[in-house]
Amino acid sequence: MITGHGRIERAVRTWLPVLFFLFVALLPFYWMAITSIKPNSELYSLRANPLIVHVPTLKHYVDLFNTTNFLLWTWNTMLVAVVSTAISLVLGIMLAYPLARINFPGAGLIAIGVAAVYLVPQPLLFLPLADVINRLDLGNTLTAVILTYPTMLVPFCAWLLLGYFKTVPMELEEAARIDGASRLQTMRRIFLPLCTPGFISAGIFAFTLAQNEFLYALIFLTKTSVRTVPVGVISELIKGDVFYWGQLMAAALLGSIPVAIIYSFFVEHYVAGLTSGAVKG
Amino acid sequence: MAVRAEELAGIVPRPRRPFSLGEWLDRGAVFSWLMMAPPILFIAALVGYPFFYGIFLSLENRPVAQPGTFVGLQNFIKEAHDPVFWQVVRNTFVYTIVATILKMIGGLCLALAMNQHFKFKNIIRALMLLPFIVPTVLSTVAFMWMLDPAFSVVNRVLMEFGWPKPGPSWLGNPVLAMISIIVINTWRGLPFYGITLLAGLQTVPTELYEAATIDGASGWHRFRYVTLPLLQPIILIVTLFSVIFTFADFQLVYVLTHGGPQNATALFATYAFDIGxxxxxxxLGAAVALAMLPALAVLIVAISLYLRKKS
Structure with missing residues (x-):
């Protein structure tokens, strides 16, 4: 009996804090989901129990697709995130490879510069950048955000890959060099294929950052046809003081799902990316 | 046989090898700088140039779509006499400091909770990270609805426990609005702390705990004298990162309160946005944004040097 009692106590002490954190983390998502399928009569009733749905309905989703450009915004968001992630990975590799693999004067300075640029927050740059984008006549084009997102993603990818590249042993490359391969050949044929896990980590992390971006999209994209999901939801589903909560929550849930699904396939890579900066340095 | 003695002896200087582009390109420094040139030019054009152009703008009186006139430091002087600006400074520091402390303590608790052995650990860890990966704007909209005074979950639950009607106006009262943005920022940032510190915890060798236990250390002592000192470098770096991005936060406040009520939640970024x-x-907007720089610069230099030292 004593051991049984101890086991229960240990289970409570393990699970209580875990479940508490899980509850806090997931409550807003539960609330999004449940609001999005409640009819308005339940949403704005003070008598119905707010925590459950009595008569579920898909009306808010139907309205969302019929009265807004939500699908188009989703497409824009994906397109921008994928293209800017791809650009950032390529430029990040070009920056990280020499820094990680070749001894040359100035390497240390560039590495510090990369870290510093990564830490420059967008609010410091958005006003001058807005002027630059206007002068380039790129306002209200997806090109505006495809060009500006990599300003934060390139230093990030470079920094993450720099750490990853340093963990790959040198022997294969040295052997290739001795066999007469040029540096470019060694990098492309021998080195880069070894680094796929690093690319997935950097890519998945950059992708979620790009999905999350709001400030540049808010400033550069003011036409509904080019908006991304966050900007579209804020600018077009909130009209003055009128809130269509059912539609808003449907949009918030649908907007969260793509990134959550992609993330769920690559959790380990994502966590590796998240912790590499702080733990491995 | 007309072989000359010098040739036999091999002392005739060999003709200089012709310059080969391929070999030149293959030299370490040349290859490196050529490879890095495109990303460096990109960053110089879209981070470096805007940065200095922003400094230039801050010295101008520059209405939108009109040519600017140079006014020297007048924007900064105007700023210094603007009571709202000083309120923004206060707000930003309160927001950053309180949210960071909450995230640090909460994140440590989360990491310790997750560092135990239990079933479904990987799935639970993945779910715990959701607040951090879901677009901030979307989760903030959900919180906005949760905090709705009349119809939503927070006040409905409060009233269930006997809170008098109407419930607190979370986003309409200056103090409550500040509390709300701090709590939501903490909710979003907590997983970043938790999962990073968890990774740190897993690198602590178990022998150290065993040795401490044999020496008679209690649970608290093991935490205080073994875990905490070993985690310290990670806590430091995570905190510096988090401070920078909390200090320059924009989305959460823009969506939830627009800086209101009466500028009670306005931060540097939202105030610069409103003005610019x-x-x-x-x-003037550029001058407000640049006012962030002194505090940020100290942090950025500290982190860059720290990362450099570690690598």
């Missing part, structure tokens, strides 16, 4: 984009005074 809302009232179209690019110069």
């Amino acid at each position: 984009m809302g009232s179209g005074q690019l110069g």
